[in-house]
Each structure stands twice: as structure tokens, then as C-alpha cells.
Amino acid sequence: MTLRMPEPRREILAQRADIVRALKSMVPGEGVIDTADQMRAYETDGLTAYRQMPMVVVLPETVEQVAAVLSYCSERQIKVVPRGSGTSLSGGALPLADGVLLAMGKFNRILDIDFDNRTVTAQPGVTNLAITRAVEGKGFYYAPDPSSQIACSIGGNVAENAGGVHCLKYGLTTNNLLGLEMVLISGEIVRLGGKHLDSEGYDLMGLMTGSEGLLGVITEVTVRILTKPDGARAMLIGFQSNEAAGQCVADVISAGIIPGGMEMMDRPAIQAVEEFVGAGYPLDAQALLIVELDGPAVEVDQLIERVHAIAKKNEANSIRVSTNENERLLFWAGRKAAFPAAGRISPDYLCMDGTIPRRELPQVLNGLEQLSLQYGLRVANVFHAGDGNLHPLILYDANKAEELDRAERFGADILRLCVKHGGVLTGEHGVGVEKRDLMPEMFSPIDLVQQQRVKCAFDVGGLLNPGKVFPTLHRCAELGRMHVHRGEVAFPKIPRF
């Protein structure tokens, strides 16, 4: 698969031996990897359709080393791609041929657990799940739970603003973050926030969250932890149509109920999952909702009654309520296995990630069906229904000529469909390289220019993770001179990569 990335600079590649030597002096021991065999592990991330060997991989262990590497790269105008665990589904950590890949895996320690202030401070390479594991003994957990939580790093979660099935009630990474330490490309170390709330000054922590490694390298993270709810029960509700399931979701929210999780699957997803996991999903349903209510037992019981009534009103044809913890986990097991289940019924799949206003769901699903026929590729849908985040899985076979290309064009059309219905290109997976060239579908030239000017405030040389997020690269001086007339920049025809 070809993807246009910034042209590698020959003068940088020519200095490779010197650069490797210099990096080895800054990060001693095993901290610099420069052989092709060893670098192979870093040539791709969760978006495996794209691969690129980096110029060199650096694995720093201290913030001082990160600062030294960045400051060196900044002086020499060498590009840097930061990487956490490499689980990005949008190619956020795709290396550059003339770039240093800065892998943060050795930053793997939890630094502080403070139950009284309900915070955990961790190095960025600590996995999402490890934070919960460290505090669950005392009845706490870290709320954002992306499906890759066993592997993905907390630093990567911040860079991508990771979500998960519980963010409807408990928020995304950005809503659970209290403090950050980061290193700018200049090598300067900046600390934001801490154990207190709402640091004044510009909300640079909010800006950093979801900035996809383009603004700074995160070296420390402080998050808030929550007390586990007293209990949780899940409901499995089958519907005769996507419309009925969609209406049920809207009615639950309108009734003032914010479930701990509210997930939806369409018929192809139900079939694939049930065959794989045997979670007891209703095979006759056109759409399935999993609704989880959590809190004190008396509250959970009442809310389940209310949701039950709403489901009945929307002509649910099956309703099951978990009666014990094992059953609740079984209900979820199917949903959590949706991606591998898709992998069983198809050699390859592409996972898309648009968000739409909830009420647009039936129309968007109809549009999806038509596109599926048009492109001749099957699609299964799993959907964070509560917050409108849609994950269509496009099934294809990479061994068949043209199928990946067709799948990608299908995917792009799905995202255009989301934007057309008032939604956005990506809900939680990030823009990366995958959705980069679709950004103009959602933003005007000036919207993008303003974002790139912000980038310049952090990284005037454009050295941190270039080629991601933005479809065109401008020099900062050029962005500063740009004038906008009637919503158009003076030279909108600039070539893309």
C-alpha cells in the first residue's frame, strides 16, 4: 500500500552513522536500536496496512535523556516519531524513513498512588490496565478502558484521547487527566496540572490530549481514579430493526438515565460473535443492545426496571438481565470479542471509527448497507451507542488484488457519510495517517491553518510526527503570513503529500 509521507531528506540519511553514534552517547546501553532485524518490531503499529522502517529507534529511560534526544534532533532538524505501545489504529506511530522513533516503553513505572487524593501518577509506558490493577485491591479503578487496555500505554492514551465502553458515564482520557509532564522538541521540560483540579492558564493539558504526538513527548501522567461502583448488572436486548434499537437508546437517555455502558451490534456482528464466543446472543435479532447499569443495588434494580419498560415500548423481542457477575461478564465477552470474531469470518478487516449524533443511526446504517453493496464488501457494525461512536468493520481479503484499496475507499465513504450526518471522522482512534487526507471533509482550510499555527507554537520546525493528522504541510513562516479572504486561504490549491 502506498501512502505519501514527507519526502525523506537525503542529507539526514547521509549522516545516519553520526546520528546513531550521538544518540548512543545520550542513551547508553541497549537504548539505541539500529539494526534492521531489531528495528523490524517497530515498523508498524495497530494499523498494519502501512509499514516503514525508521532511521533509528531510541528507547530512553529518563526525562533527561528524552530532553537530550529531542534537543539534539531539534538542532539537527531531525524528525521524531513518538511511540507508546504501538497499538494505534490510525497509524499514529508509523515511523519515518529519515526519523528517530522515540519508543517510551522503558518508562514503565507507577510513581505514586494517592488514595486520599484519588490520583495515580505513572510514567507514560505503563499500560492502561496496569493502573487499574495497581489500585483495584483498595476498590478503585481507572475509568477509560479502550479495548486494547491490556497493551496500550497511558502516554499513548493521552496522545490519542482514548475512550472505551464506559466513557458515556465516566468520560474519555481528557476528562480523567489531572497532570502531565512533557518535553518539547526544543528539549524544554514543561509540567502541567498536578493533583489539584483545573490548572489556570491556557488548558494546554486539554490541547495535548488527542494531539497524536505532534506537540510534545509525554514523560509523566497523573490521572484520577474512581471508586468501583457497589454493583453492576447488564441487559441484553434484541430488536427487530436497527431503528427500534436506535430509538430505545434515545429513549433511555431522554428518560434521564446515563448507563455505565450502552453498546449496540448489528446482525452480521451478532452472528459473527455468537459463533465465536457463544455468549447467548439472540440469533434472530436484527440489532442487539447491551446496557449496563451500575451503582448501589437499589438504584441498579430500579433503573433496570425503567430500561426494561423502555425496551418493551420499542418492541424488543428479547430481554435478558444478568443475575450474577459471571453472566454479566459473559454478556460483555461477546462485545469484547467483536474484533477477533470479525477476524474469524474474514481474512482481514478494517475498523472504522466515526461518531454521529445518535438519532442519525438508522439513516447512517442504511447508507452503510448501500455502500456495502456498491463496494461488494461485507460490513459488521459494533457501536458505542450511548455516545454515537460507530465502529464499522469492513471485511476484506488482502490477498485479493485491489481489495484493500476497495476497502479503504469504502471506509473513506463511511466517514464522509458520518460527517454528512453531522458527525466527525474519528471518535477515539485518531486521525493519524489513516484519516489525514479526509480532514478537509470536516474542516475548512482556515480551520486547519489555525490548528497548524498552534502546532507551530510547540514545534516551529515541524519535526514532531510530521505527515500525521494534517493533509498538507506548511512552513510556520508561511502560515504566519497567510491571509484569509472569505473563508479561503490565499492558496488553497497547494499539493497534498
Add this chain to the structure above:
Amino acid sequence: MATLKPRSTADIEATIQDTAARNESLEVVGMGSKRAIGRPSEATDVLDLAYIAGVESYEPEELVLSARAATPVAEISEALAARGQMLAFEPPDFSQLLGTGRGSIAGVFASNLSGPRRIKAGAARDFILGFSGVNGRGESFRAGGRVVKNVTGYDLSKLMCGSWGTLAVMTQVTLKVLPAPETEVSVGIAGLSHELAVRAMSEALKSSAEVSGATYVPRPSAETGAPVSQTVLRLEGIAASVKARAEMLRGLLSTHGEISQLDEQRSKHFWSGIRDAAPLADLREDYVWRLSVPPTRSFQVMADIAKAIDVNYYCDWGGGLIWLAVAPHPEARADVIRSALAPSGGHATLIRAPANVRRSVAVFEPQPQALAELTRRVKLSFDPARVLSRSRMYEGM
């Protein structure tokens, strides 16, 4: 000084471009409720957004509302209440503290001030989904969207929050709303010291009682009607759940002292007072600070301050937010307060003081050099000629 009242985005663009060309500055005003917060304006003209007002759309089943910048918060809250919904972050009403009011919706985000429910629901910045605005070059742009889950491009909406009008003129905002709780009660303990109160609040916040407000009011006041300190915890939700959790809290806190309960009506009244700094409202002459600290450090910070000066104060956010009143003083006692804060981390904002004091004292917490420089570059990336609310946050910027 002229007051310019644009009627359209095009008017705003033209006004900004014209002001930039003259190297002058505009004070950006929604309803003016928080105009007296920040360094005094150095602007030549006022950009008054009064006509850029009105709710554009409200979709209760989507939990989303869009409004033009100067839409009164009161109007929005009323529309939400009619559908059983609310602004969950409880923006304060400055009628008592500053003699103004609740202000405009864009002003609420520009100041990112949140009330007691902050500890459970999040801050104003957690509820903005997108906005349209005009930057300091007079260019209209937008960021974010109308959906909660959105990582498409930088989160410039959050950057607007707490920027006090210095980055862009917001013309329209889209925000997330939440269902209002069906009922609430509060559980109180009388007579605790600050140190013990923080411990009690911490225990409550660590429990699964889902506390949505945790305050300590040390001073006897008309507001609480109590002759001794009051530590009060709020529980919200459906009636049966609130009742069960109140019982749980009573059990948990029984060792701390005698426990009383405020019913729904009294609880609502009490918490609006905590939200609006009412416990300090009768200290008319005093200067008022707002400090954010790690909750368990709150006692130590106050002890250090009280060693040097006489103060009145109360805490919200389980101890993490301190509202502090000091007698008039040319530097508003900034050095005492900020040096007490330094070992704990956090910040202090001067919320109420005369203009001459706000000119000579750093209203917002001074930043370390690298952060200050980064802040300056971010400002210039939106507003290179420093047209918008120049010097309101930091001198010269």
C-alpha cells in the same frame, strides 16, 4: 473608548482587522459578569457581543445544546430545566460576590469556573464540544463538533476554556448537557476542625456513595445558620439510591461526630451558596482569592497562611478548592498566599480586588519560564497582534 456591538460574524472579523491595523486592542465582553476578574483592561475599545445571542438548537435526547456567545446562562438553564436537564458543572452566579450575575454561556467557558459538582461531573471545559469563533487576525474558524466522542484534530475547544477572551472571540458554542438528578439530600457534621473535616470528606469521597459536593465552612455564618464549623456532603440521584447512600455515609462518618441531614430544598439552597462564594459575601471590603490545591494539602496551606495573616475562608471540592477573603492590602497578600501554596502545587487566582491592585499583583498564578514562553507562543498563534483582551491574563500579552 468606543463600545462596538457587532451584529454578525462579518462585523466581528472587520472590527478585529481594523483594530489590528491600528495596533490597538479590544476588550471582549459577553454580558460583563466577570469583567472585574483579571488584570484591568488596556483595550482601546470594547467588543460587546450583546447581539450575538440566542439558543440555536437544543436536542434533549442527544444531550446537546448550541447557543450564540452572549446567550444568558439563565436562559439556557431555564430551557434545560424545562426538560429535566442541567449544566452539570454548576457555573457560579456572581450576584453576591461581584454584584453582577451568571453571565453569558461563552463567558462561562472563557473563565472555566465550575461549582461544587466539579469533583464528580467535571469542569466547564469537560462539557464544551465545539465552537465557532474569530481569531485575532479576524479570521472565522471552528473546532470540535456536536458529538461527545471526537478526536478529529486538536481540541481547540478546551483551549478556549480559561483563556478569558485572549485567543479568539467565541461566536457560538456547542455543549453537552446532562439529566438533572431527581432529588438530593446533604449530610452534615458539625464542629470539625479543618484537618478532621478533610479526613472525613476524603473518606466519603473514597466510598461508593458518589458524593457530588463536599464542603467545609469553618466560620459561623448566617448562610449555614450554625454556631460552629460545618462539613457537608451532597448526594444526588433517584430517591431510593440517595436514601441508601445517605445511610451508608451516616454509618461511615459516625465516628466523626453527630450527623445531621438537609432535605432537598435546604440542600439546594445551601449548595448554591457554596457555588457562589456566599459564605464570604458579607465581607464586602475584603479581597477574595480562589485557590486550587490537592485536597489533602488544604489544611496545611491554610495553616501556613493563617500563621501570617487573618483570613476568612471555606473549602469546596473536598478541600481542594479554597475561597479566601483577606482584608484590603496593596498586594492582596499575594506573597503569603502563593508561598503557602508552593510546596503543595496548585494555583491562586485573585477573583475580587480593586483595579489598581489587579494591575500590580499577578491575578493568575505566575508561570515557570518554559511554560510562560509556550503560553505566549500559543497566544500569538491565534492573535499575533495581541488584539484580543490584551494583558488580561498576563502583562503585555
